[in-house]
Amino acid sequence: MSDDGAQDINRSRAVDWALRAYVVAAYAFVFAPILASFVFSFNSDRFPSLPLGQFSLDWYRAVAADPLVWEGLRNTLLVGVVAGVISTALGFGAAYTDYRYQFFGKQVYLALALLPPTIPVIIMGLAMLAFLSRMDLSGNALSVIISHVVICAPFAMAIVRLRLSQMDPALEPAAWNLGASEWQTMRHVVMPFTRPAILGALFITMAVSFDEFAIAWFVSGLNETLPVKVLGFLQGQVSPRINAIGSFVFVTSMTLVILAQVLLAGRDTTARRASGEQE
Amino acid sequence: MQTDTLVSIDGVIKRFGSFVAVQRMDLDIRKGEFLAIMGSSGCGKTTTLRMLAGLEAPSEGVIRLAGQPINDLPTWARDTPMVWQSLALFPFLNVRENVEFALKMRGVGREERRQRAEQWLERMQIAEFADRNIAQLSGGQRQRVALARSLVVEPQILLLDEPLSALDAALKVRMQSLLKNLQRQTGITFVYVTHSQSEAFSMADRVVIMSRGKIEQIGTPQDIYRAPRTRFVADFLGSSNIFDGTVSRILPDGVELDTPSGRLRQTGGSPEGRPGTGRPATLTVLDTRMRLSRTPPPDGTNVVPVRVVGEEFVGATATVYLETEHGQEIRVQKGHEELADLSIQPGQALFAHWSPEDGHLLTQA
Numbered sequence: 001m002s003d004d005g006a007q008d009i010n011r012s013r014a015v016d017w018a019l020r021a022y023v024v025a026a027y028a029f030v031f032a033p034i035l036a037s038f039v040f041s042f043n044s045d046r047f048p049s050l051p052l053g054q055f056s057l058d059w060y061r062a063v064a065a066d067p068l069v070w071e072g073l074r075n076t077l078l079v080g081v082v083a084g085v086i087s088t089a090l091g092f093g094a095a096y097t098d099y100r101y102q103f104f105g106k107q108v109y110l111a112l113a114l115l116p117p118t119i120p121v122i123i124m125g126l127a128m129l130a131f132l133s134r135m136d137l138s139g140n141a142l143s144v145i146i147s148h149v150v151i152c153a154p155f156a157m158a159i160v161r162l163r164l165s166q167m168d169p170a171l172e173p174a175a176w177n178l179g180a181s182e183w184q185t186m187r188h189v190v191m192p193f194t195r196p197a198i199l200g201a202l203f204i205t206m207a208v209s210f211d212e213f214a215i216a217w218f219v220s221g222l223n224e225t226l227p228v229k230v231l232g233f234l235q236g237q238v239s240p241r242i243n244a245i246g247s248f249v250f251v252t253s254m255t256l257v258i259l260a261q262v263l264l265a266g267r268d269t270t271a272r273r274a275s276g277e278q279e
Numbered sequence: 280m281q282t283d284t285l286v287s288i289d290g291v292i293k294r295f296g297s298f299v300a301v302q303r304m305d306l307d308i309r310k311g312e313f314l315a316i317m318g319s320s321g322c323g324k325t326t327t328l329r330m331l332a333g334l335e336a337p338s339e340g341v342i343r344l345a346g347q348p349i350n351d352l353p354t355w356a357r358d359t360p361m362v363w364q365s366l367a368l369f370p371f372l373n374v375r376e377n378v379e380f381a382l383k384m385r386g387v388g389r390e391e392r393r394q395r396a397e398q399w400l401e402r403m404q405i406a407e408f409a410d411r412n413i414a415q416l417s418g419g420q421r422q423r424v425a426l427a428r429s430l431v432v433e434p435q436i437l438l439l440d441e442p443l444s445a446l447d448a449a450l451k452v453r454m455q456s457l458l459k460n461l462q463r464q465t466g467i468t469f470v471y472v473t474h475s476q477s478e479a480f481s482m483a484d485r486v487v488i489m490s491r492g493k494i495e496q497i498g499t500p501q502d503i504y505r506a507p508r509t510r511f512v513a514d515f516l517g518s519s520n521i522f523d524g525t526v527s528r529i530l531p532d533g534v535e536l537d538t539p540s541g542r543l544r545q546t547g548g549s550p551e552g553r554p555g556t557g558r559p560a561t562l563t564v565l566d567t568r569m570r571l572s573r574t575p576p577p578d579g580t581n582v583v584p585v586r587v588v589g590e591e592f593v594g595a596t597a598t599v600y601l602e603t604e605h606g607q608e609i610r611v612q613k614g615h616e617e618l619a620d621l622s623i624q625p626g627q628a629l630f631a632h633w634s635p636e637d638g639h640l641l642t643q644a
Binding site: 193 | 359365370372383428
């Protein structure tokens, strides 16, 4: 349907409405459980039931008062930030290698680099536990960081690679030709060009690490991250505190993901403006 | 080596695997000249330019800049800036920062950088856009930024790789005169790679025509246009009619050829390289030098009976396409007034003729 209110003669009204209804239903299906958890986290009742009780921040207070939650949060943040930075650096390196060099076995190199997220997490967790315990690295924050870098780096690589694919292949040689060494070019051309993707990758990898449960459960030992703590709570008792923690984790990772989306999409509009404008 | 030679390309070969992109090239580029390298895609013109810029290394041979071999110098250690076909401006920097880039990389201080960039921004008439993003500029303004960015280091030579190919026709012509004036005023040697004959011929002092990695001809635009050296050049320029034949007689100042279109006479030109009697030879006649008439001209020299195939309008002139009895295509370019008298119709029989001194004998097959 166009802005002036005239009917688009090539579209059927009924189909339009059906498609809209479909979109609403699909999103409802995806987001209803999260929304329910979010709503019940502010509900004063002990058990989730309708009609809702009073609005209350009790569960958040209870969570905030729990030293175990703070410990989990501290671990999660530490792991998330460190794993995010390391995996973004590794992902950038892998993506740049792919962009810059042609070499024998490059397809295999890329396939291996992108493989970790496709491995079932249980198997990955078990393997990590077996390997790290043999290296005497199991059961602490470092072991979670190592494991999370393994699963996060491919995401960072994919994001940076996408951005590099938008870079004019002449940009780097142009910088060399203007007197910039390879290091100067990396610093003054490649990094600034990929900056939105680097920041985006940083946020996404932090969000992935923040949410990751299965592998952390295997390797974290006593230094449990927040998702692992949540499971601990669930096993002990059903408490709306879980809704509160869940909402917090959800909002945090959504914020990171949205930040990444804004960064990655923002560049596209400038590119479109660039190509659309003429004298 | 001449004293006014800036760049000498000496026996340079460039191979990519088994593909030979440039075949044993010898070329001297003079100080302060505007040299155009022209050819169709894959002829080795861009590879040659990239070797000058230091983006490709020659497989064999030596390239000298001001007498010094530069084969092993990386591109960032040479003063051979290039203007790219895509312009390759830095999209994350504004106009001023783009222009300052080369100075910054060379460690020039902030104040001097700003001053020198300012000069070029003004010279290229883009000073008012200095703080804009590249994305906010028009095509012509971007060209100027690209030129300023390359020229700010005041190099001896500027390499240009089809920089105008993305512009519309009117802007292209304006940029051509800007480039030509810029080159004259600065005295910087320009090496300009293009596939466009009009760009090369309108700007360059000398034109190099390349085909399949080899230089076919080097000369001024007028020389090449009037006297193509090889069949490839004559074909490539597309402005000559080509007649193949055998030399039947040597004249005091020319030759007579037997061709499928009859006996043709050519006079003038250098006697050097003129083939002997019985040897194959190729004659070219510019399409603007050919005349058409309804009746055969009285002197009977160089007259070819033809039939009209069609007519094409090219602004002030028209190109008439004709065919000889043997099916050879002949093109004649004339003003509309001249053609009006002939009232040309497809299928009509006419006579094409020209003076012997308007013919040109190719010195190489």
